[in-house]
Amino acid sequence: MSRGTGGVMQRFMKKASKKIGLSPGTLIHVGEKKTEKVRIRVMDYDEENLEEKDVDTIEECFPYLKRPTITWINIDGLHEVDVIDKIGKPLGLHSLVLEDILHTEQRPKMEDFEDYLFITSKMLSYDDRIDRVNAEQFSLVLGTNYIISFQEKEGDVFNPIRERIRIKTGRVRKVGADYLAYALMDAIIDNYFIVLEKLGEKIESLEESLITDPGPDTLNAIHHLKRELIFLRKSVWPLREVINGMERLESALILDRTSIFLRDVYDHTIQVIDIIETFRDVVSGMMDVYLSSISNRMNEVMKVLTIIATIFIPMTFIAGVYGMNFKHMPELEWHWGYPLVLLIMAILAIFMLFYFRKNRWL
Amino acid sequence: MSRGTGGVMQRFMKKASKKIGLSPGTLIHVGEKKTEKVRIRVMDYDEENLEEKDVDTIEECFPYLKRPTITWINIDGLHEVDVIDKIGKPLGLHSLVLEDILHTEQRPKMEDFEDYLFITSKMLSYDDRIDRVNAEQFSLVLGTNYIISFQEKEGDVFNPIRERIRIKTGRVRKVGADYLAYALMDAIIDNYFIVLEKLGEKIESLEESLITDPGPDTLNAIHHLKRELIFLRKSVWPLREVINGMERLESALILDRTSIFLRDVYDHTIQVIDIIETFRDVVSGMMDVYLSSISNRMNEVMKVLTIIATIFIPMTFIAGVYGMNFKHMPELEWHWGYPLVLLIMAILAIFMLFYFRKNRWL
Amino acid sequence: MSRGTGGVMQRFMKKASKKIGLSPGTLIHVGEKKTEKVRIRVMDYDEENLEEKDVDTIEECFPYLKRPTITWINIDGLHEVDVIDKIGKPLGLHSLVLEDILHTEQRPKMEDFEDYLFITSKMLSYDDRIDRVNAEQFSLVLGTNYIISFQEKEGDVFNPIRERIRIKTGRVRKVGADYLAYALMDAIIDNYFIVLEKLGEKIESLEESLITDPGPDTLNAIHHLKRELIFLRKSVWPLREVINGMERLESALILDRTSIFLRDVYDHTIQVIDIIETFRDVVSGMMDVYLSSISNRMNEVMKVLTIIATIFIPMTFIAGVYGMNFKHMPELEWHWGYPLVLLIMAILAIFMLFYFRKNRWL
């Protein structure tokens, strides 16, 4: 639990204070420190040709950018500020863009710089070990014939797109960089569904245990799930505007024929948001059920106590009466006194049981 | 319960992950696998003539599409990807449209492709066996003089419309394909009222049992109903925009005289949404009543316990006192000691009963 | 209670399913069946003359409609479909308008058909016998020099307006049909205040009993009131748009000088909505108070039990100790043993009472 929270706090702020007071555009990587090498992959293609390679230094990519072919530079890892700084120069990227790429706590957004578009959003994954949704920042610079994409760490989300580029007859080879940008965004949002599926399974199994055996663990799990949904919502909501903005953008960078595909991505985003909202409704309904079932359980406990007490307390009283040591207690002398008292007690008990049955307590 | 949830999860996601990473427009049927034959029904009519038949292959329909008459092709079953693929070609449907038709988890939407309109929405039905609202995807392509409608499985919702077409003097025979599209949408939304009626009955009977005998089952039923309403809401809300969009569309495909009918459908949609919202309010009010009645019941139980305990505990104490074995207890020697003690006990009990009556516990 | 719900369900749906699958404009009366005769009243007036009569058949009204004077035809009762059908012909009313008039589950709305305006809204009344708000549909067709108004059953809401028409010097005689339409809408909305007053009284008396004697009945009453407010809200909210639409309408049917009166009606509508929202807030606050007072009551009960038990259980234990039959119990032999034990018990009880007083339980 506290782990989950720690996460929420950390994702927002721990890093934010690092930057305070600096001049805008000062490049500082705000995010987890990492030591592995940044991986740079280039794909350069047109309808006829395809060149694909891993490069060691960012400078090796520059020649591709000058060609009329479409160039996709994918950078995995943001911890080498130098790399980001260098890529910005030849493309004339605004210093705030470079800052935003490095500052991994960005809210998803799209900005139009006329020569290029800057888009940033979240890649989500579900970490099974700690039962938590992880968010990684994904940034994208879309120019006339190039795309530069930035991820916090290496992932396999874009592999199917690479496969599609490698197929010479695929649509992606015939159209421009804007279509590739669409394909990347589409892959990211499709990936959200996997996270939602995981959460859906969580909800289902939680619901199971809510009915069979609700306890403090269930409460914690509901609370945790709620928290994850708050986080998810915060990460996905702004995307709606981003995609909508791209679709409506009056820019030469995004062609009309791509708009329809963006509309499709937009529909998916809305669907993701719909599911998140539904999940929120469902989880908050689970909280209600949990609270009611605690009350129900308390009722059960109280009933047992009340039944036992109500049957035995009067009988014990009678026993107490005939346990008194008065000299003159005629009943004590009767021959059938003892069985008579036992009989009275039994009748009393039966009467009580009958009463409880009538009131549906049994 | 868990069945119901399983449903919610399944309807959204289980299938969604199938598609991830594929090129857009790749035709895969995302939905329940079925083995029955896809049924294709054609109605081709103008004011004078009507031709109606079931065809085996989609190719048989193509000649009708070329005629100036109005052609309605109804396809029941989406599991034969081939059929969908083939119908797309002669009409020049965009690959994303074909994909959306097959991907049965679409959010209701309308898209204008100038040559044709694409509309997708949900057909709802209430499955009595598992007490659940089922949603089936309905898609519609409206061209200048044709309509192609797609359903997941065969249904009888459109039979009254077929009857109306068969009547030579009916309005539907005199006007265009846009009116037929309206009629189909109208039939679908009219059908929502049947589902709402079922839910209304559920609510009523639940309310009955909420008053007579609230228990954990009632809680589950309320929770289940809440879930169904969340689902319903999610399916119907976007329809508002769809119908509104159709009404306001500046397109040669929808004539002015049809607009007023669409406005009527729009009013019905708003009415459906109103009822759903009212139901939500009512059901969430039921939850409150349920919780209160649990508390009330607990109060009753506690009162019984308290009354019994408060009357007998002091009397038992007195009996205990005179059960002590002290040598020198003068009361024990008194001749009237025993009846006196019994009298004191009786007075105590009566006093207590009086106190409870005063405090309205009895 | 269940009666109340039955009402809610019934008002929405029972009837709706009747219509499914029919061609639009098919005239079927959707509403309560009635057998009394439909009452048709005509008032025809200009500044100089006034003719007023009850007619038997709708055809008798037609001559009035052709005159340049203002004609108000009021139809009480919608169960004779024929009457509605016939009135539609000479005025060229759209078949959907006639359908809407008969289909009494309409949402309030206004539609502009250029030649005439169609307005439908709800007349509310409070049925004291079953403690429920009843809604009756009121429709209005406003043409250049005529108004046709439709009510479900005869009522006296418009009598003051008739009186005002009879006065030759009244404003209503000098101005057009649009002013009469305003006057009718104004009368309907003024009438809402009477219903609100009734509900206000209900709330007040409920509040009284909430403080003096809250019980399950109070809960049911709150729940019922909440339901009525949901219903009321649903009936009144759309009226806001209707009146606003009339005021802003760019139509020759509504003159500028009438606009300011419509603005006044609009203000009243907003006031009604404000009061409904306030009532909702108040009633939902009552629910909170009810729940708290149940908890408070439980607390009281628990305190009594705890006080009694805590005082007597230890004393009973002591009595039990000296009721043991051990051979060697020196205290039993003491001459002052018995009074000593009684003293100890008394001290214990006093100490306990002191403790409860300190903790403010007494």
Place this chain on the structure above:
Amino acid sequence: MSRGTGGVMQRFMKKASKKIGLSPGTLIHVGEKKTEKVRIRVMDYDEENLEEKDVDTIEECFPYLKRPTITWINIDGLHEVDVIDKIGKPLGLHSLVLEDILHTEQRPKMEDFEDYLFITSKMLSYDDRIDRVNAEQFSLVLGTNYIISFQEKEGDVFNPIRERIRIKTGRVRKVGADYLAYALMDAIIDNYFIVLEKLGEKIESLEESLITDPGPDTLNAIHHLKRELIFLRKSVWPLREVINGMERLESALILDRTSIFLRDVYDHTIQVIDIIETFRDVVSGMMDVYLSSISNRMNEVMKVLTIIATIFIPMTFIAGVYGMNFKHMPELEWHWGYPLVLLIMAILAIFMLFYFRKNRWL
């Protein structure tokens, strides 16, 4: 409490029904009946001269209205319909305006009649005796060179403005009637802060008692406060639009240089609304705290009961065992039997106390 409610109901409706069915513009005073004389005060000034007097009849004011100087007529008391009627004539006020002035249940609003502006809003005061916010209607007619203000009863809110007018060099003497209108509105809204201060003190003292001694009285007080805030909110919210409307008005009646002052009033209105919303949040948080503290208290009570019962019930049982009268009970014969049993009981008690301590119940 019930008094408070009675107020809410009364303020909305009791009076509203008086008016039903009357022709619009019929002048009836809807408000508390009063018998004191209506007070009419005139201030007539320009940069050079100032004339100030109390008049007996409204006709005495008319000469001032014809002069080019600025005339402020302040009317305290609305119960003499005649006065209102007479002032309307020479200025050509619309009959609905006069009606609105008299009908003191108006929602704050502004209406532009080209020749003059009509503004109505609420003056709030806090009645300490019955702990309630009172609202009095304030109306204002702003013409080119005159202002007529109407209050329900005499008050001292405008005295500082009168003082400012009396100072010959003050800004108010140099500028037009629109500035005076601003000054009046500003005085009214400044006055709201006093009411808010009172409520703020109430909240603070309530919070104090919420922590030290929460009981049913606290609940009632919270409920009452909530109600007052609902009322306040309803009175102030519409003012936002009113002031905003005045600021944006394209009318010769309000000069540009006054706009900036109106923007200032607007800021204050927003601030008032902000505070009300904050108070609502705070009060509804108090309700939560109250409910939790009741639960906490119940927990405490239950713990005491449980501790006492759990310690003594087993010991009493043991005492009961050795109080049995079996012939053959070897322990009874033992010499150390009695002290041994006491020891066992003591150990049991200590063990229980230890257990409670461990579970943090003590």
Place this chain on the structure above:
Amino acid sequence: MSRGTGGVMQRFMKKASKKIGLSPGTLIHVGEKKTEKVRIRVMDYDEENLEEKDVDTIEECFPYLKRPTITWINIDGLHEVDVIDKIGKPLGLHSLVLEDILHTEQRPKMEDFEDYLFITSKMLSYDDRIDRVNAEQFSLVLGTNYIISFQEKEGDVFNPIRERIRIKTGRVRKVGADYLAYALMDAIIDNYFIVLEKLGEKIESLEESLITDPGPDTLNAIHHLKRELIFLRKSVWPLREVINGMERLESALILDRTSIFLRDVYDHTIQVIDIIETFRDVVSGMMDVYLSSISNRMNEVMKVLTIIATIFIPMTFIAGVYGMNFKHMPELEWHWGYPLVLLIMAILAIFMLFYFRKNRWL
């Protein structure tokens, strides 16, 4: 706690009433009284030169304002009304602006006076001693080549900006006063993150204690936190509009190249708001968890009581029966009577334990 509230009340109103009835533009310092000297710091710079000094009287600053260089006058302390008054004259500031600067309860806003912009917002800090967010008013007047900033007391938030100005090659030296205004706003909003971090830590530690040891203190802490978030929200929300307004402003005072930087600040503001909303969600979730855990605890207590009572009450009854003094009780004579009864009791106890285990109470 009450301290916290006192704060909320005080921050809004205590001071507000001071001003009532005064002419607008009357300069009164509404805020905490202070006695230290107001500190005035001037920085005057262009690309080449920088002059920086502390001045004693505001008049010393005037020469700088006349130069074409950029002049930044920072005034720490608003309690000397005189200073504010004097600075207003040479710059032609509107009297309402001066009033707003002094009236420290302003809502954040931006106003465009053509010659200059007036911006006011809140500087937040977290006071560890009393666990509270403090808000200080910050105002800014931006002219063509000057900025005058006003703070309530001296702080170090702007020191990094001063450092950046001192560096001759920095961007801030090359661009206009609008960029400096941006830098100041940026510094303020960056500072919000520090406050949020503190609150985040609070939430985390509270969550810890919510799981380990929830008690009335936890409740108070949650309540307190909620209050601080309400306050924070109120302070930050309006800033959104302010920054957005600056970005969209069509004014010569803010150059296009600065807009992109303002967009960046805007993004940060949205992020702050997002975090506040998330915190609110999280804290209100904590309240739910707290309430549930109280209920859970109560359940635990009740179970212990019930188990003990249910095991011992029947056994005590049996002991009571054989403690009766009837003459004829054959069992008492039996040689194995006593052990038999003990055995029966043990079996009963074991059976009960078994029952509890089965119902998962143990």
